[in-house]
Amino acid sequence: MTKKASLERSSAHSPPQVSGPAAAALISAVLGCFLMMVFHHLGDTSKPVAEFLWKIGSWIPGSETVNTSSGEIDSYYGKETILLVSWLVSWWGLHQFWKDKQIPFSWIFWSFSLLVAATVMAWHPLFPYLKIM
Amino acid sequence: MDQIPDSSNKTIGEANFPRPLETAKLSAYGLSILVVGVLLLLPLVNLLHPSPWQRSLGFVHGIVSMLAVMLISYVGHLAFPLLRGVQTILHKAQELALAASVFAFIAVMTGNAAYARYRDPINGARAFFKENSPLVHWVYAESHEFMVLFTVPLGVAVSWILWRYEHGIFTSENRPVLAATSIALMAMMLYGIVGLVTGISMAKIHAL
Numbered sequence: 001m002t003k004k005a006s007l008e009r010s011s012a013h014s015p016p017q018v019s020g021p022a023a024a025a026l027i028s029a030v031l032g033c034f035l036m037m038v039f040h041h042l043g044d045t046s047k048p049v050a051e052f053l054w055k056i057g058s059w060i061p062g063s064e065t066v067n068t069s070s071g072e073i074d075s076y077y078g079k080e081t082i083l084l085v086s087w088l089v090s091w092w093g094l095h096q097f098w099k100d101k102q103i104p105f106s107w108i109f110w111s112f113s114l115l116v117a118a119t120v121m122a123w124h125p126l127f128p129y130l131k132i133m
Numbered sequence: 134m135d136q137i138p139d140s141s142n143k144t145i146g147e148a149n150f151p152r153p154l155e156t157a158k159l160s161a162y163g164l165s166i167l168v169v170g171v172l173l174l175l176p177l178v179n180l181l182h183p184s185p186w187q188r189s190l191g192f193v194h195g196i197v198s199m200l201a202v203m204l205i206s207y208v209g210h211l212a213f214p215l216l217r218g219v220q221t222i223l224h225k226a227q228e229l230a231l232a233a234s235v236f237a238f239i240a241v242m243t244g245n246a247a248y249a250r251y252r253d254p255i256n257g258a259r260a261f262f263k264e265n266s267p268l269v270h271w272v273y274a275e276s277h278e279f280m281v282l283f284t285v286p287l288g289v290a291v292s293w294i295l296w297r298y299e300h301g302i303f304t305s306e307n308r309p310v311l312a313a314t315s316i317a318l319m320a321m322m323l324y325g326i327v328g329l330v331t332g333i334s335m336a337k338i339h340a341l
Contacts, residue, residue, distance in 0.1 A: 015301025
C-alpha cells in the first residue's frame with residue numbers, strides 16, 4: 001500500500017470531527033418518516049395517489065394476493081417503499097453535501113419537529129376527514 | 134440452638150446463615166430473571182389460539198416483536214449515560230443498537246406477513262374492529278402500522294453514527310452529535326414500546 005493510500009485509509013476510518021455525517025443520517029431518517037406520513041394521508045384522500053402507492057409497493061411479496069382467506073395489503077407497501085426510498089436517497093444526498101461540513105445543532109433539533117409531525121399524523125382523531133363509523 | 138461460643142460471639146446457626154445483603158441480591162436477581170423469563174413466554178400463548186393464523190403468523194410476529202422491543206428498551210436506556218458522557222458503555226451501545234435495528238426490521242417484516250390476514254374483508258380483525266370497535270381500528274391500528282416503522286431508520290441512523298464516530302462522539306466538538314443521537318435513541322424506544330402496546334391491545338380484542 002502506498003503512503004498516500006495508507007493516509008487516506010486512516011483518515012477514512014478516523015472519527016469525523018464535524019457533525020455533517022451524523023446530521024445527514026438523522027435528518028434523512030426523520031425526513032423518510034415524515035414523507036411516508038404525508039403520502040399516507042395523500043393516499044387516503046386521493047385515488048390516483050393510492051393507485052400510485054399500490055403500484056410502487058408491488059415489489060414487496062404479498063402486495064397482491066389471490067388467497068381468499070386474506071385481504072389486500074392495498075397501498076401500505078407503497079407507503080413503506082416511500083419511507084425506504086426517501087430515507088436512503090436523502091441520506092446519500094445529504095451525506096455527499098455535508099460529509100465535511102459542520103451542521104448547526106439547531107438544524108438537527110428542528111428536524112425532530114418533523115418527527116413530531118409524523119407522530120401526530122399517525123393519530124386519527126386529529127384528521128377528521130377520515131371517517132369514524 | 135447449639136451455643137458454642139467463638140470469638141465473634143455468633144452461634145453456629147448464625148455463622149452459617151447467609152448475610153442479609155447476599156440474600157437480598159440473590160432474591161433480586163433470581164426474581165428479576167424469573168419475571169422477565171415469564172414475560173418473554175407471553176407470545177407462546179399464541180400457540181394455544183384456535184385460529185391457525187394466530188398460531189403461525191401471530192406467534193412469530195409476537196416473539197420477534199417482543200425481542201425487538203426488549204433490545205430497543207435496553208439500548209434506549211443507554212441513551213441516558215451516553216448523554217452524560219459515560220464512555221465505557223459505547224461498545225455495548227453500538228452492538229445493541231445494531232441488534233435492535235435488525236430485530237426491528239424483522240419485526241416489521243413479520244408484521245407485513247400478518248397484515249394480509251388482518252385485512253381479510255370477511256372475518257379478519259380489521260373488519261371486526263370497523264364493525265364493533267372503530268376506535269381500535271382508527272386509533273390503535275393506524276398508529277401501530279406507522280409508528281413501528283419509525284424505529285428502523287432511527288435505529289440504523291443511530292447504529293451508523295455510533296460505529297462511525299466511535300469515541301470521537303464524546304469530544305467537545307461532537308457534543309451536539311452525542312445529544313442528537315441520544316434523543317434519537319430515546320425516540321426509537323418510545324416508538325418501539327408504543328408499537329408493542331398498540332399491537333398487543335389489538336390482539337387482545339381480536340386475533341388474526
